[in-house]
Amino acid sequence: MARQERAIRTRRLILEAAGAVFDEHGYASTTIAMVLERAEVTKGALYFHFPSKESLARAVLAEQVLFGTVPPRGCKVQEIIDMTYAVGQRLRTNALLRGGVRLAVDQETPSGVDRGEPFRQWAERLTTLLEQAADQGELLPTVRPGETVELLVGSFTGIQLMSRALTDRADLGDRLAVLWAHLLPSIAVPGLLPGLDSAADRGARVLKEVREAEEALVAVEQMPAGVE
Amino acid sequence: MARQERAIRTRRLILEAAGAVFDEHGYASTTIAMVLERAEVTKGALYFHFPSKESLARAVLAEQVLFGTVPPRGCKVQEIIDMTYAVGQRLRTNALLRGGVRLAVDQETPSGVDRGEPFRQWAERLTTLLEQAADQGELLPTVRPGETVELLVGSFTGIQLMSRALTDRADLGDRLAVLWAHLLPSIAVPGLLPGLDSAADRGARVLKEVREAEEALVAVEQMPAGVE
Numbered sequence: 439m440a441r442q443e444r445a446i447r448t449r450r451l452i453l454e455a456a457g458a459v460f461d462e463h464g465y466a467s468t469t470i471a472m473v474l475e476r477a478e479v480t481k482g483a484l485y486f487h488f489p490s491k492e493s494l495a496r497a498v499l500a501e502q503v504l505f506g507t508v509p510p511r512g513c514k515v516q517e518i519i520d521m522t523y524a525v526g527q528r529l530r531t532n533a534l535l536r537g538g539v540r541l542a543v544d545q546e547t548p549s550g551v552d553r554g555e556p557f558r559q560w561a562e563r564l565t566t567l568l569e570q571a572a573d574q575g576e577l578l579p580t581v582r583p584g585e586t587v588e589l590l591v592g593s594f595t596g597i598q599l600m601s602r603a604l605t606d607r608a609d610l611g612d613r614l615a616v617l618w619a620h621l622l623p624s625i626a627v628p629g630l631l632p633g634l635d636s637a638a639d640r641g642a643r644v645l646k647e648v649r650e651a652e653e654a655l656v657a658v659e660q661m662p663a664g665v666e
Numbered sequence: 667m668a669r670q671e672r673a674i675r676t677r678r679l680i681l682e683a684a685g686a687v688f689d690e691h692g693y694a695s696t697t698i699a700m701v702l703e704r705a706e707v708t709k710g711a712l713y714f715h716f717p718s719k720e721s722l723a724r725a726v727l728a729e730q731v732l733f734g735t736v737p738p739r740g741c742k743v744q745e746i747i748d749m750t751y752a753v754g755q756r757l758r759t760n761a762l763l764r765g766g767v768r769l770a771v772d773q774e775t776p777s778g779v780d781r782g783e784p785f786r787q788w789a790e791r792l793t794t795l796l797e798q799a800a801d802q803g804e805l806l807p808t809v810r811p812g813e814t815v816e817l818l819v820g821s822f823t824g825i826q827l828m829s830r831a832l833t834d835r836a837d838l839g840d841r842l843a844v845l846w847a848h849l850l851p852s853i854a855v856p857g858l859l860p861g862l863d864s865a866a867d868r869g870a871r872v873l874k875e876v877r878e879a880e881e882a883l884v885a886v887e888q889m890p891a892g893v894e
Contacts, residue, residue, distance in 0.1 A: 464774045467694065543827060544772050546692045554831045585844045589825070592841060596824020597817070599771060603782045613820060616813045624848045 449487045452477045453501060456494045457537030464540060465495060465547045495541055495551045502538035503559040508644055509651065514571035515626050518564060519618060519636050520644045522594055526610045527641030529598060543599060560591045581625055593617060611638040677715045680705045681729060684722045685765030692768060693723060693775045723769055723779045730766035731787040736872055737879065742799035743854050746792060747846060747864050748872045750822055754838045755869030757826060771827060788819045804858055814853060821845055839866040 455477035459468050470491060474484055488494040505528045511517040528535050541547045542556045561584075568583035577583075597617060601610040618636035626634065683705035687696050698719060702712055716722045733756045739745040756763050769775050770784045789812075796811040805811075825845060829838040846864035854862065 461773075464694075464772075466692075467774075540773050542831070544692075544774070545689075545768050545830075546695075546772070546774070557828050557831060586848070588828070588841065589821075589844050589848055592825035592828040593817075593821035593845070594824065595827055596822065597820035599823055599827075600785050600816070600820040602773075603770070603785060613816065616817050617821070620814070620817055620852045621848055624851050 448479055448483050452479055452484055452487055453497055454534050457498050457534030460495065460498055460537035461533050461540050464544055492550050495547065498534065498538045499541055499551065499556050501534055502556040503563060505532065505535045506563065509647060513576065514567050514574060515576050515630060516634055518567050519634065520640065522614055523611070523641035524644050526598065526614055527645050529610065530607050539598070543595065557591055561587050564590060576626055576630055578625065578627055586625060611641055614638070676707055676711050680707055680712055680715055681725055682762050685726050685762030688723065688726055688765035689761050689768050692772055720778050723775065726762065726766045727769055727779065727784050729762055730784040731791060733760065733763045734791065737875060741804065742795050742802060743804050743858060744862055746795050747862065748868065750842055751869035752872050754826065754842055755873050757838065758835050771823065785819055789815050792818060804854055806853065806855055809853055839869055842866070
């Protein structure tokens with residue numbers, strides 16, 4: 439068990455290092471040696487988990503959608519809003535996520551890595567949520583969840599990119615607020631709109647909530663047996 | 667005059683070659699030698715117009731906004747819709763435009779080239795149009811032109827990028843139609859909506875119109891003097 443935990447931690451270290459290097463240098467200029475140096479693991483450990491640069495890139499891309507994790511909400515439209523803000527907020531500090539986004543966006547990423555994969559994963563996860571929203575009567579009857587989701591993923595991609603090019607992502611929260619102000623009236627039933635929170639600082643508040651929930655969990659786990 | 671025309675043509679040849687090479691290889695892997703070979707001009711001619719790779723990249727980026735040229739419309743919201751479709755359509759065939767978009771989007775483009783410039787140019791041009799639309803009573807009173815324009819540029823960027831990653835831009839027209847279907851009700855006054863054309867094949871129709879207008883112009887220019 440201890441060995442398995444160590445393997446998981448090593449894999450994580452490598453992934454985070456690879457994300458940071460891909461984010462800074464892009465796919466073509468990244469070398470395994472650069473990742474090794476950053477991760478401070480042995481060559482053997484790296485090749486055990488990732489036999490090639492392509493497999494590293496694929497793994498970094500596959501992590502991307504996990505950064506959309508937020509607390510579940512009764513209102514599924516709010517949960518989708520929260521996902522976009524959580525990703526936006528995490529983009530500002532998390533190099534693994536940033537590396538995945540760069541790999542998905544940069545044209546130089548080779549076709550063997552499949553840049554389209556994270557787009558499809560985001561679309562799949564958001565479509566499930568939007569279909570739940572439809573079942574709960576949150577959506578206008580004109581909404582086709584598949585189309586709206588593709589628009590959302592595409593728009594988010596471009597908005598974060600423009601924010602990165604112009605302000606190093608400092609204004610991403612403001613840009614997301616503008617996105618939602620424009621999209622929500624075409625998506626959600628009017629009665630839902632006043633109760634939705636899509637303010638520019640939503641991301642910071644959602645992540646604070648996630649952090650507090652995690653700390654509470656750790657506190658419970660660290661209690662002596664029998665105490666509850 | 668003949669010499670000046672030749673210089674303009676040579677500059678254009680170089681720009682188109684550079685756009686194609688930047689599109690295929692990205693900034694870092696592009697060399698002046700590759701552009702020379704593609705353009706089939708002399709080294710002296712190239713350095714006369716562009717003293718460095720950075721200046722070539724800046725010129726390619728500066729051309730981008732010209733590809734949004736469409737016939738002026740009485741309805742300015744329609745003119746903006748047409749611009750997005752024209753750019754989308756031209757992206758499918760024009761390597762100079764594609765090269766500029768890749769330079770703006772790829773993180774590897776060095777800061778000396780200023781990837782943000784085309785974003786600002788698009789925003790400026792579209793803001794002028796949207797302010798005209800506001801003056802003509804085409805917009806809902808809640809619209810803030812600057813914000814809506816930034817959203818439009820960002821969303822367009824991401825949508826074309828996602829379309830490129832998933833279908834090599836074959837479905838870009840469909841994706842633009844979905845974008846406009848979601849945005850227009852939050853932007854234009856309700857009375858305007860039924861008369862607006864934002865169907866997926868709008869781009870092909872706008873470019874056909876541009877082509878016919880150009881042909882008519884050439885026909886007039888070629889008429890013998892005195893005939894009108």
